[in-house]
Amino acid sequence: MSRAPIQLFVPTFRIDETLEAIRECLEKGWTGLGFKTVQFEEAFRAYAQLPHAHFLNSATAGLHLAVAQLKAAHQWADGDEIITTPLTFVSTNHAILYERLTPVFADTDDSLCLDPASVEARLSPRTRAVMFVGMGGNVGNYEAIRDLCHKHGLKLILDAAHMTGTRLHGRHIGHDADVTVFSFQAVKNLPTADAGMLCWREQALDQQARQWSWMGINKDTYARTTSSGTYKWYYDVEQVGYKYHGNSIMAAVGLVSLKYVDEDNRYRRQIAAWYDELLESEPRIKRIPITTGCEPSRHLYQVLVENRDEVMAALNREEIYPGVHYRDNTVYSMYHSGVNSCPHAACASDRLISLPLHLRLTREDVERVAAALKAAL
Ligand SMILES: Cc1ncc(COP(=O)(O)O)c(C=O)c1O
Structure with missing residues (x-):
């Protein structure tokens, strides 16, 4: 189905x-x-x-x-x-x-x-x-x-x-x-x-x-x-x-x-809390810490996984379409002079996934994404 x-x-x-x-x-x-x-x-x-x-x-x-x-x-x-x-x-x-x-x-x-x-x-x-x-x-x-x-x-x-x-x-x-x-x-x-x-x-x-x-x-x-x-x-x-x-x-x-952005951001944080709850027990998924004292807009919910490209392909097969924010800019020709200068960013760039995050998502959608993500590791 x-x-x-x-x-x-x-x-x-x-x-x-x-x-x-x-x-x-x-x-x-x-x-x-x-x-x-x-x-x-x-x-x-x-x-x-x-x-x-x-x-x-x-x-x-x-x-x-x-x-x-x-x-x-x-x-x-x-x-x-x-x-x-x-x-x-x-x-x-x-x-x-x-x-x-x-x-x-x-x-x-x-x-x-x-x-x-x-x-x-x-x-x-x-x-x-x-x-x-x-x-x-x-x-x-x-x-x-x-x-x-x-x-x-x-x-x-x-x-x-x-x-x-x-x-x-x-x-x-x-x-x-x-x-x-x-x-x-x-x-x-x-x-x-x-x-x-x-x-x-x-x-x-x-x-x-x-x-x-x-x-x-x-x-x-x-x-x-x-x-x-x-x-x-x-x-x-x-x-x-x-x-x-x-x-x-x-x-x-x-x-x-x-007029609605605070209300919208609240629901974004709710979605993020659901992802946190469903993913926290999986050590192969690294979540991004939110700074103490920060109430984030939650424009994105990002995780790091070792086999990112395989995970992306597997999620796509389940009709789930995450994104990548962003590739390390030093891989682009324009910024190549900076290549190898930022190892942490380069490492994240190969592992980052932005999971679906928008106001139409339900708890069931989040559960479906989390289950598919864990199955693809
Ligand atoms: C971090 C960051 N800076 C700047 C921009 C540029 O924004 P705009 O599309 O409004 O020019 C974007 C848009 O994707 C962004 O993500």
Whole structure:
């Protein structure tokens, strides 16, 4: 008897409410920058308790702006270094290369996030920043990395693509990084279709981001439309910017998703607790520790197994479709110069599996995945 396939990710949208929010944009005749993007920025800023939030068309754009703005603000030279992780989606590291800076890979620890000792060992006179990825919504040893950045006068960029709703000691993450970037891409725990949020701690950099994400123009179209008086069509272009800003349709989707993200994350943690319960007695499955004091978004539930490729194939035969987050970036041609520099990440990269985790999964689905996984070892 064939059973329903179990996918890695299936995003949940509150469809009627989301369509209503999109309808508002269509009826108003405003689908671009402004209107809903302004509402979403305000709602997200209040939700995450961060000083600033600028809505963009992706986290990739946000990571690029974060690096570009820091480079300009602090007059970093081409070739200056940012310490980063090899276990991530390539956007994280491309952002460094876009600005002709050098990604220096440090190793990961058991949390699959950067290992503070390895970061410390990679410091050089040219180190300017650390790029930290909160894998799957976990914080790993983030606080130790933050303290290291303070000690050495380095900027801290938090790639929080997986971390909407992650709290540490009861407080939403992001407040103590120089800049934090969230992703609302199609399958993230706060899904739209494609979007991201760039959250600067410093107001001047938030203001600058608003110009750089709109071609370097110093007045956005919405401000021009809603302001009064003559000369509202006057603006200056202060530098070569990018077309990175978000739009009102994506913001409308995001605003509705944001209302439910805490509830959704709670169910994600319930699914993770079921996996923990069903897998903990199997020593051949290594689970990833969640940092004490962290309430993770649980974007991912990852395990490590020795025979990963066989396990993946066996699960597929059972119509279960897990994923891999991520391959060690140093195996890619672009990042090959870092190969063999991070043995722990390389080892994890060959063993990682992300088990299905989404809001439509039931306890029975989780039991089916766990049983199939154990049978495939
Ligand atoms: C760790 C990490 N950083 C950055 C990104 C890029 O996000 P976006 O697709 O919104 O550009 C992703 C998306 O998969 C990611 O997983």
